[in-house]
Amino acid sequence: MTSRHLARLARDDHHHHAAQPSSFVTIGTPLPPLVGRGRDPNEGKPAWEQEVRDEQGRRRFHGAFTGGWSAGYYNSVGSKEGWTPQTFTSSRRAGTGGERREARPEDFMDDEDLAELDETRVMGSRAGYAGAGQEKSRHAEGDVLSDLLGLGKGAIPGEVDAAGEGTGLIAPPSSLGHKILARMGWKAGEGLGALVKAERRALLEGMLGLALSQVNAAVGRGGLIPPPDTPLPALTLDLDKRDSCGLGWRGGSGASAATSSSTSAQRGFDISVLEEEDEDDLADIYSSSESLSDALQRRRGKQGKQGAPPTRGDASSSTSITDSNEQRWRDGKALPPGFVLEAVIDDNNDRATIQSASHARDWFPPPQVPDGWKPDPFKVWGSAKASVPPPAPFLDTAAAAATSSSRQPQRDAAGRAQILGEAPMPGPPPSLANYMSSSTATQAATSTIPLPRLDPATARVALRDHHARLFGNDSEKQKRYVCFLERIVESSESGSEEPARMPLPPGRTVEEALAELEKFARLATKPKPTTSALSATMASRFAPARTTQGAGDVPAPTPGLYQPTPRSREESEMERKRREEEERLRAERAREEERSDEQKAAKAGLFGSGRTRRVVPFFPPKLLCKRFGVADPHPERAGPSSGEGEVREHPHAEEGEGDPFDAGPKSGEKWERSAARREIARGEARWESSRRELLSRAGERRWEDKNEGQPLATAEKEQAEEPRVVRSLEQVGLGEGDEEQLIEIERGVRPGREVFRAVFESDGEEDGNSDGEENGQEMGMERKEVDRLDRAGGEWSSKTATATATTTLPVLDEAQRPLFVPRAKTQSEADAGGAAANKRSRPRAEEGKKQKSKKAKASRGALTFDLDGEGEEEGPVAQKKAKPAEKGEKREKAAAGVRVKASDLF
């Protein structure tokens, strides 16, 4: 099955490629083909059926409610063989004799964890290569390179000698190169290359400047001994090199040092700077004419110097430089500090120094001294060696020269000019602006930005508590702020008329800086509480109070604690009273402004239907109406809000009727202001009349009559004046859409008897039938509608008929429902012979159904049989595809058969 599946995938893949035009360009790495890696068992499954398994195919997560995670071997700490505890070893015994084993985290990890741990390990470079003090203290420069090459100290015989330590104590390192060499037969301490005779070795040792070794290896290897180990080049590597000079540059020398280092670079790596050889010197080495003893002697002397190589800043180097005539020109003059004779660097041995004059190098005569030139030694030495207490020119002591040379003061052009005795440039020290063009100069001028106007006193105040952390942790901004304030104060103190300027802070554009300064200015004017840090943190926790309408009148709050100025009691009392009075007036004014018209009317004592009364529709739930024993006041209301027993807010919003107390006087659409004003103007008269009315009624006690619901005469008149709207059919009975109905409701005019009967008889029946029913939920809306349709007469029935015609379908009996109705024949024939045809059609249709189900069963059987042991659910797909033509034929036949039969029925 799997192979078939893979074959299908491969074929699909192939088709896919074949379908593409040849000019198709593929960009990027395509996903690995599905065939290559194993099939994802979760492929195509919904998320809740997918299973996650580990590499060994074990299911680890079983769902939160069916077991959770499982781990180990069937949730045990053991393995397939069982659980074996670690052998017990007494820690006491382990402490004395056997090795003490400490548990590591790896001991508690299984294979997966260890694999994860391996993944997390990152290959990286060793730390501590670059010069630590420890490295330096190891005293040999060669150490660094040996570290670099992975060789230990012991691998370098010369170093071992210099250190005076035994080789055996140092474990040989094992670098890859080391291992390769060892595999090739090399041993530590030997040189590379073919075995040589003892004489050759001695010669080589002499050439390499090594101490002659005891040659006794002739016994082992047939008279041949390995060549001597080439000592590693001892570079004068300054490990904490900070300057930009080249590697190996010792400093102090001029062009000659550069040339020398360049020559050494040309020669290769094997010969160090210190071991620079002249051409003749090289010739010496490779010429066999030179006697061994000479070479050895020379090397010994050289080695003695090498043991303490001269380095910058080292006091010992001064001895090598200051001794004899090296510090002076050949004509006896002392060298300027920092200058070294070429030969000294070029060749460090005595012979070279001696021979330097006789070298083929050209000797240039000293320059012609112009007439009238007077040397001014003080100019040269005065400033350059200010640190040297006695500025003795030329004939300074060796020590002074040493210190000056070791100091190597940082020189600039002026310093050099001073050293060389040049005349200083007249005028003030040149500024950068002198060298700039006019356009750049103007640009630079704008880089000082004008400061926004700020009262110097304010700035001073702000400066006084500038330590307040206004900007959180942004100390730079704080600095800029303080700088800004200081500038303001300075400019005010200097009394300059023009606005103060401030250099543009680096890295900011002019706009940014200006905007920030504006902000600073605003910030400075803002009152700040004096308790700085606390207030800054606390201020962020409280929302500022909303500004009220009378905000302009409110005096700005004074920051900090209130410190009352001493004042007489009467004065403060008066002040308090005055403030209270102001407060009261302001509050009153504010209250007056936000008052609604109703409230104003009530305040004025003008009560009544047009002024303080406001009527909005109220839609009580049906259940509530039922519990109160009243009819639903809005029976026509449909929608979810009429549901019974549900908690519901009073729906003003959906009716488009704003509550005047919620939204203020704006939303009172029905409330017309002009009319209201008129009413208020007429109010007194009306009040008088109604009062008279009341008094007369009180006398007659007429309101206790049975004549209930009789409003006052004036109100009635008012209502009679209202224009009557001609009702359209759509509006009839639609609650607030039907104004007339509203008016009727307000007047308490009851609808006709039949309407009530329509409503209440059904309710009564419901109540009678189910006494214990709680919510009356079974009282369906539709049922009611139908009832009303049947029973009610007049306009209600016509209205509901229009409403229900669209919503309710003609109710058909279950038995009459046709099963197969061709669309074309429904209207014409269904009515005529529907029932009879149905009777005939049923068995045939059922037959068709049976056939269908049989087929379905057969196919299902095929599916089940196709499942193999692998449990692949998509297995049958390939099988299905193998016979598409056959199946499709069958299906078509079946469908056609059904269709034919169905049409036959009619």
Place this chain on the structure above:
Amino acid sequence: MTTTKAAAHQPLGQRPLLSLPAAHKGVCHIVRYDANGRYLLSGGADRTIKLWNAAASPQPSSSSAAQPIKVYQGAHSHEILALDITRDNARFASGGPDKAVMLWDVPTSTVLRRFSAHQGAINDVRFAGPSNDGAQAQVLCTAGFDGVLRFYDLRAQGAWRPILEAKDARDAIQTICLGGQDGASVWTGSVDGVVRQYDLRKGTLTQDTVDEPVVSLSLSSGATGAQLLLVSTSDSTHRLLDVADGSLLQSFTGHKNEAYRCHSTLSSPIEDQVVAGDEDGKLRTWDLVTGKQSQALDVAAGAETTIPPRSARSRAVLWTECNPRKEGPLQIVTGGADGAVHVWSA
């Protein structure tokens, strides 16, 4: 019926008919008559509800004889602010700052139901239902500090959710009043100064603005339907509003009511007076038509309480209610901030 002049009112007796000087420890917030006017139910700051016999005791002022018939306690964790008794006197409801409305069984003094949908103190509870006699209360109206008027279904046993939550009030609702045509109207008076009438029959919400915090509402309970609404506000004014159009018919002043909910009422059975206690410890009556104050009784002095009032505020008469019986002289029960309950009779 026939009296037209204010002077025709029979004045209240100077001495109380029944005096319960220590009905409650602390403040007595509410005293209600039962439907027949034979019993009193009082609730106070001591978290207890006490049932008293409203009939005059043989020794009116002897405090030793005055013992409550029943004490309902243990259910409320705060003082009792609201009480209402069903018409069949079988159950009563109580509420308070503990936000819970309890429905009690009177004989067994057990809590039958408990409603706790309110998010604030309950200020008033009222039973509502069909107005015809003999019908059981089917709805419980509650309102309180959260400004929501809730209707609980009492017929459905398991229904703990209110049928309706009317959130029209913008401030705490202090009082509820029921009545109207077929008893299908609910009035609420709230601190935002608006009297709202939820008329279930008409399906309208009528809002009458009086612009002062409303502390008390009383409806004329004539058989002909409510026409007059007595609105007491905390600006020391009672206003008589016409229910039909909201016009002001009369206003009654001269007392002090600024801080507390001092319940006022119309006299019963003849609704020709306005009766209210005030914060000065006076029980005052006004003529309904003329608006003139007809009587001011010092409650403490009249009751001859041996314990002098501790402070000025403990003198306040917080609840005044008339005996709802159909005939007989005017009987008024008062509950005071000193915890005393007195019954006054004309």
